[in-house]
Amino acid sequence: MFKIRTLVTALALLSSISIASAWETLPTSAPAPADNPTTAEKVVLGQMLYHDPRLSSTGTVSCASCHNTMLGGEDNRPNSMGVNGQTGGRSAPTVWNAAFNDVQFWDGRAPTLEAQAAGPVTNAIEMGMKSWDDVVARLKSIEGYQVAFEQAFGKDSISKDNATKAIAAYERTLITPNSPYDQYVSGDKSALTAQQVRGMNKAQELGCTGCHSGPAFNGPGMFHAFPIHSNPVYAAKYHFKNDKGLAEVTKKSEDEHLWKVPTLRNIALTAPYFHNGAVKTLDEAVLVMAKTQLDKDLSQDDVADIVAFLNGLTGEFPKQKMPVLPATPGKTFN
Amino acid sequence: MFKIRTLVTALALLSSISIASAWETLPTSAPAPADNPTTAEKVVLGQMLYHDPRLSSTGTVSCASCHNTMLGGEDNRPNSMGVNGQTGGRSAPTVWNAAFNDVQFWDGRAPTLEAQAAGPVTNAIEMGMKSWDDVVARLKSIEGYQVAFEQAFGKDSISKDNATKAIAAYERTLITPNSPYDQYVSGDKSALTAQQVRGMNKAQELGCTGCHSGPAFNGPGMFHAFPIHSNPVYAAKYHFKNDKGLAEVTKKSEDEHLWKVPTLRNIALTAPYFHNGAVKTLDEAVLVMAKTQLDKDLSQDDVADIVAFLNGLTGEFPKQKMPVLPATPGKTFN
Numbered sequence: 001m002f003k004i005r006t007l008v009t010a011l012a013l014l015s016s017i018s019i020a021s022a023w024e025t026l027p028t029s030a031p032a033p034a035d036n037p038t039t040a041e042k043v044v045l046g047q048m049l050y051h052d053p054r055l056s057s058t059g060t061v062s063c064a065s066c067h068n069t070m071l072g073g074e075d076n077r078p079n080s081m082g083v084n085g086q087t088g089g090r091s092a093p094t095v096w097n098a099a100f101n102d103v104q105f106w107d108g109r110a111p112t113l114e115a116q117a118a119g120p121v122t123n124a125i126e127m128g129m130k131s132w133d134d135v136v137a138r139l140k141s142i143e144g145y146q147v148a149f150e151q152a153f154g155k156d157s158i159s160k161d162n163a164t165k166a167i168a169a170y171e172r173t174l175i176t177p178n179s180p181y182d183q184y185v186s187g188d189k190s191a192l193t194a195q196q197v198r199g200m201n202k203a204q205e206l207g208c209t210g211c212h213s214g215p216a217f218n219g220p221g222m223f224h225a226f227p228i229h230s231n232p233v234y235a236a237k238y239h240f241k242n243d244k245g246l247a248e249v250t251k252k253s254e255d256e257h258l259w260k261v262p263t264l265r266n267i268a269l270t271a272p273y274f275h276n277g278a279v280k281t282l283d284e285a286v287l288v289m290a291k292t293q294l295d296k297d298l299s300q301d302d303v304a305d306i307v308a309f310l311n312g313l314t315g316e317f318p319k320q321k322m323p324v325l326p327a328t329p330g331k332t333f334n
Numbered sequence: 335m336f337k338i339r340t341l342v343t344a345l346a347l348l349s350s351i352s353i354a355s356a357w358e359t360l361p362t363s364a365p366a367p368a369d370n371p372t373t374a375e376k377v378v379l380g381q382m383l384y385h386d387p388r389l390s391s392t393g394t395v396s397c398a399s400c401h402n403t404m405l406g407g408e409d410n411r412p413n414s415m416g417v418n419g420q421t422g423g424r425s426a427p428t429v430w431n432a433a434f435n436d437v438q439f440w441d442g443r444a445p446t447l448e449a450q451a452a453g454p455v456t457n458a459i460e461m462g463m464k465s466w467d468d469v470v471a472r473l474k475s476i477e478g479y480q481v482a483f484e485q486a487f488g489k490d491s492i493s494k495d496n497a498t499k500a501i502a503a504y505e506r507t508l509i510t511p512n513s514p515y516d517q518y519v520s521g522d523k524s525a526l527t528a529q530q531v532r533g534m535n536k537a538q539e540l541g542c543t544g545c546h547s548g549p550a551f552n553g554p555g556m557f558h559a560f561p562i563h564s565n566p567v568y569a570a571k572y573h574f575k576n577d578k579g580l581a582e583v584t585k586k587s588e589d590e591h592l593w594k595v596p597t598l599r600n601i602a603l604t605a606p607y608f609h610n611g612a613v614k615t616l617d618e619a620v621l622v623m624a625k626t627q628l629d630k631d632l633s634q635d636d637v638a639d640i641v642a643f644l645n646g647l648t649g650e651f652p653k654q655k656m657p658v659l660p661a662t663p664g665k666t667f668n
Contacts, residue, residue: 051404060399060415070385070659076666081394085419268663282664311663320656325404329602329645330616332410 024215025182030099030172036165041152046170048323057128058083059334067095072269078277083128091277097265099172100216106275108260109249113168132160144326176315192312199309207294217264226259227292238278268311282307358549359516364433364506370499372506375486380504382657391462392417393668401429406603412611417462425611431599433506434550440609442594443583447502466494478660510649526646533643541628551598560593561626572612602645616641
């Protein structure tokens with residue numbers, strides 16, 4: 001009995017490894033944690049909160065300001081601009097398909113979308129609210145939010161916990177399936193050009209898929225070191241190592257320069273690149289990655305082919321209604 | 335024959351005056367200038383441009399940042415915040431029903447929505463673009479805009495003129511009809527409460543409608559002086575006269591403290607109030623207006639009634655699709 005069970009486990013493991021190494025399409029829905037099942041009411045509320053600049057101290061910055069749902073899910077800036085024009089040291093990751101990340105933030109310090117959503121609101125240079133108590137007090141004073149929270153979570157339910165749950169529930173709907181790549185993998189061999197197919201094969205042969213595989217091209221493995229191979233030209237130009245990644249959070253030397261593996265989905269839409277947004281173009285990003293991670297020098301043809309493939313990872317964006325944010329008649333927070 | 339024609343004209347004039355002084359509902363469509371008829375293609379393009387932060391130097395500020403179409407058409411701040419956290423001296427007017435203003439900007443310096451749309455983009459503290467040539471160059475480099483302009487205006491049509499025409503065409507669709515007031519005036523006597531009807535009558539008896547009448551409560555007369563009656567308390571507290579209004583543009587002493595009459599439509603949603611956003615609540619704004627413009631001291635009951643009426647001017651917001659902004663694959667402006 002024990003042996004059979006072991007064999008079954010081994011076979012299942014083998015099967016899952018085999019699946020993981022194949023080309024996979026993006027699911028059209030994202031799994032939700034047991035304590036936050038996705039509901040239509042939460043998604044409606046979460047979309048409002050996500051787009052509401054009144055969640056910032058100045059009333060000018062919403063989640064969408066830096067993770068723009070009308071664009072590639074971020075702001076196309078090296079570093080985002082928070083309240084009062086302040087900037088930090090990292091580039092905003094895309095919100096599209098963030099539901100498929102094992103961890104959130106560049107340094108992976110948040111294990112869930114819910115935990116991530118709590119962070120920027122009270123970050124002094126991002127949304128600048130003094131505390132979540134202040135956020136909750138604001139939300140409680142807006143009648144329309146009282147109603148929307150009640151519909152999503154029950155009576156008198158405005159809280160940090162429920163606000164971040166609603167935002168996360170909304171974010172789980174921000175999925176971009178059916179890219180040319182997905183169509184190709186699903187059997188439509190005309191969905192990618194010959195150059196894109198060459199680039200796809202080169203990405204695998206070179207070893208890009210060692211870290212960027214699976215449906216969202218962001219695993220296996222939650223963290224990887226970057227840059228692995230030191231390169232004096234890139235070091236002088238892009239200063240990748242100024243930021244220690246996970247070690248900035250854990251303060252452990254073994255975590256230095258460990259980063260969440262970012263998705264390659266919609267990567268054509270998210271320039272500039274890397275944790276510090278130092279690289280302006282996707283062409284250069286591909287060159288840099290091959291050199292620093294795989295110690296390989298790519299030809300211009302290789303770069304062109306791989307970038308063509310990466311352009312094939314731009315998916316279909318869900319049609320969204322513009323939210324109408326609830327009012328505070330006759331008064332304001334700012 | 336001449337006499338009859340004169341009589342007909344006189345009667346028509348009398349009739350139009352009589353209509354103008356009555357309570358009027360908001361039209362559901364706005365007139366467009368002869369050289370910019372509204373088309374679906376222009377509206378689609380205009381909605382994209384209006385929400386595109388890439389029309390600012392930092393890539394962080396769109397028209398919608400200060401004139402938020404998810405809220406009351408502005409930002410609920412005393413002064414808007416432009417690129418790099420800069421602020422100016424005036425409060426953003428609402429974009430909702432701006433199509434019914436005779437002139438645009440607080441000082442009325444733009445005769446049309448088209449002319450208005452050109453301004454903030456190259457204002458150093460608003461959207462910060464160096465020139466419209468730079469804006470046009472950006473737009474021309476975005477393939478999706480090449481297509482959208484072609485659909486709206488024909489081949490190779492990206493220009494300042496067409497960009498502002500598209501934005502204006504979109505803004506002409508931002509109308510909020512069917513407020514409780516409109517329903518009441520259209521015959522549904524239950525649409526306003528008894529208090530709101532009292533407030534409506536008081537607003538007329540006091541003389542508010544001397545400047546705030548017509549469908550959008552923003553006329554007759556394009557400009558009016560504010561404040562008319564000096565009040566030392568308000569002068570010390572709100573500094574209304576620090577800004578000379580139209581005279582800041584014309585440099586003529588007779589234009590000092592002349593302002594466009596702002597619409598009262600959705601005024602409950604646009605706190606804080608006045609050209610400098612110095613007054614935080616609608617209650618106080620009503621008190622101030624009665625004193626400075628009509629030299630009248632209102633009781634708390636008067637204020638409550640009039641504010642109740644003004645709350646009845648909040649209309650129905652059109653259901654909008656969230657635009658998907660065209661990409662610059664693999665590169666960025668910032």
